[in-house]
Amino acid sequence: MPELPEVEVLVRHLRRRLPGKTIRSVSVRRPRVIRPTSAAQLQRALRGATFTRITRRGKYLVFELARAGDSARRTLVGHLGMTGRMYLLPRAAPLPKHAAVVLDLGRRRFVYEDARYFGRFTLETALMATLGPEPLERSFSVSTFARTLRRFRQPIKVKLLDQSVVAGVGNIYASEALFRARLAPQRPANRLARAEIQRLHRAIQKVLSEAIRFGSTIPLNHGGRKSDGLFYFGKADDASDYYVERLRVYDREGQPCPRCGTPIRRIVQAARGTFYCPKCQARP
DNA sequence: CACCATGTTCCTTG
């Protein structure tokens, strides 16, 4: 699920529920996800601490905590990897098979589960040091974007996945943004014209903000699932009813382009699937 | 069994 929009919706969801809650104990079931923090360090830092502010940076969730009689403020950093989820559960509810870290909050538990354990739940804030600008903020200007893209001759699709170029765009929204901007994914990043970069800049903002709006308006408990604020789990998911017409090209190989009817094509770039319309997104 | 998957990082090569 996890690109910027999904993380943003999750952050907004948790922001209404976590602040004010105090951590009674910490259970680390998969130490790999807290690296390089140790289980003892995490315990020491979090036990007795209360959630205050929750923010997002790229695809990272940033939890700030405070503790009475302790001036040190803690920052907990989360990342969902490919398959991570975070949600609150009643204390009595059974834990999911792949619960990686569980925080005891009293009546409820805050669960980070991750079937593949690619994600993170750690005190290591340096993970975010190399991130590029936030695409929905002013720091992401057309000129910044253009200056960055000049440095690379790799295909533009590949550079959109580079979190140091712009933070938060993943494989789905990279294809979606290029479709909206009508740019071929194979175009070398350093050969885009200024007008094309401008289109892409706008397309990225549009695609991400539309997805946030979409994720904010669909019901969260669809199909009897846990309320975790997430809204992408593949086309076979219960949420697919809400999904029609949302993504224009991603995972639509062979289906007609919504703009011109030409079959959508799938290619592989940097070992990831890319979807595009060969007519609307023709190379110059 | 084979292949694919929403992400990041590390290693190697040039």
Place this chain on the structure above:
DNA sequence: CCAAGGAACATGGT
């Protein structure tokens, strides 16, 4: 030092 490609990570779905 940088760019670029590929493997690795771990598991589940088709």
